[in-house]
Amino acid sequence: MIAVLLTAALSWSEIVQHIEKGNAASDPVVLRAAAADAEKLADNTGDQHERQIALLGAAFANSRIAFLPGVSDDETAKVLKHAEMLLGIAIKEDSRYAEAYALRGAVLGSMIRAGGNPMELGPDAGDTFDAALHLAPDNPRVLLQAAVNTMHVPAQYGGSADKAEAMLRRALASFDREPPNRPWPNWGRFDTHVWLGQILAQRGDKAGARAEYDAALRIVPDSGWVKYKLMPQLDRK
Numbered sequence: 001m002i003a004v005l006l007t008a009a010l011s012w013s014e015i016v017q018h019i020e021k022g023n024a025a026s027d028p029v030v031l032r033a034a035a036a037d038a039e040k041l042a043d044n045t046g047d048q049h050e051r052q053i054a055l056l057g058a059a060f061a062n063s064r065i066a067f068l069p070g071v072s073d074d075e076t077a078k079v080l081k082h083a084e085m086l087l088g089i090a091i092k093e094d095s096r097y098a099e100a101y102a103l104r105g106a107v108l109g110s111m112i113r114a115g116g117n118p119m120e121l122g123p124d125a126g127d128t129f130d131a132a133l134h135l136a137p138d139n140p141r142v143l144l145q146a147a148v149n150t151m152h153v154p155a156q157y158g159g160s161a162d163k164a165e166a167m168l169r170r171a172l173a174s175f176d177r178e179p180p181n182r183p184w185p186n187w188g189r190f191d192t193h194v195w196l197g198q199i200l201a202q203r204g205d206k207a208g209a210r211a212e213y214d215a216a217l218r219i220v221p222d223s224g225w226v227k228y229k230l231m232p233q234l235d236r237k
Contacts, residue, residue, distance in 0.1 A: 010037045012050055012057075016184045019061050023187070024220050028068045035061035035079075039086070048093075055090040056100055056185060059083040063107050066114065076114050083107045098136035099185055105129040106145040109152060122157065125149060140174035141188045143167050148195055161199050168196040190219040194226060206234050 010018075015037050022030030035058045042054035062083040066076045087104035090097055108125035112118045129149055132142045147167035153159030171192045178186070197212030213226050213234075220226075 009040060009044065012041060012054060015041060015054070015057060019057055019184075020187070022061065023064050024222070026068050026224060028065050028071055031061045031065050031068075035065070042086075052090055052094055052097060052100075053184070055086050056097075056103065059086040059090070059100075059103055059107070060185070060187075062086070063103065063110065066110055073114070077111075080107055080111050080114060084111070096135055098132045098139055098142055101128050101132035101135065102139070102142040102145045105132060105149060109149045113152065122153070126153075126158075138170075138174050140171040140178060140192070141185060143171035143174060144188050144192050144195070147171065148191075151195070151199070161202065165196065165199050168192055168199070172196070190216050190223070193219070194230065197230065201230075201234060209234055 015034055018030055018034035018037065021027070022034055038054045038058035038061060042051045042058060045051050045054065060083075062079040065071060065079045071079075084104060084107045087100050087107065090100040091104065094100070105125045105128035108116075108121045108128060112121050112125070126149075129142075129146045132139075133146060136142050144167075147164040150159055150167065151161060151164040171188070175189050175192065180186070193212045193216035197209040197216065200212060201209035210231070213230055216226050217223060
């Protein structure tokens with residue numbers, strides 16, 4: 001007799017732990033597995049809310065894989081395209097899902113930075129962020145992702161470091177009002193401090209940038225991005 005071993009499907013809470021672990025460690029292996037598990041849950045759950053949150057989780061994990069060290073250009077393009085597809089499904093099933101709109105806008109921006117056509121993707125990203133901000137103007141993750149997009153948009157199309165800074169500070173204020181134990185999606189505090197630190201560093205405000213990076217490290221103490229890239233850059237300027 002051949003014994004067949006079946007791997008039990010993970011619960012959403014277990015998948016969240018893996019997403020958070022992979023994201024904090026910038027570990028593509030953990031994130032790939034978490035993305036696959038989240039998508040499997042979305043396909044098999046009978047609960048529509050759990051399906052929506054699992055689609056968002058799968059897209060988030062794929063989007064975080066895209067620019068990690070060791071990830072090939074081909075995989076970057078693949079995971080971003082897949083994340084965009086998952087978010088399109090989530091938005092089609094719930095046209096008021098602000099978190100999905102915001103993440104889709106961020107993914108479209110990442111696709112541009114990965115070599116996609118800005119004339120095609122840029123207006124779509126802008127419209128998507130407008131929808132997210134209309135639906136949830138005080139959502140900290142919406143503000144964060146819209147701010148990062150604003151940083152990367154050329155000035156002639158409305159991009160501005162000053163606008164991005166204002167949005168990031170609004171995001172931090174919104175995070176202060178959001179319970180730290182809020183159910184996922186509750187990510188973004190770390191990212192907001194890091195992006196605000198980069199804006200301040202570009203302006204020459206080393207003390208301000210260092211304070212933001214220190215705040216980020218209090219959230220993710222082992223962040224290699226902050227400890228070994230961003231902090232040393234301050235010392236070289």
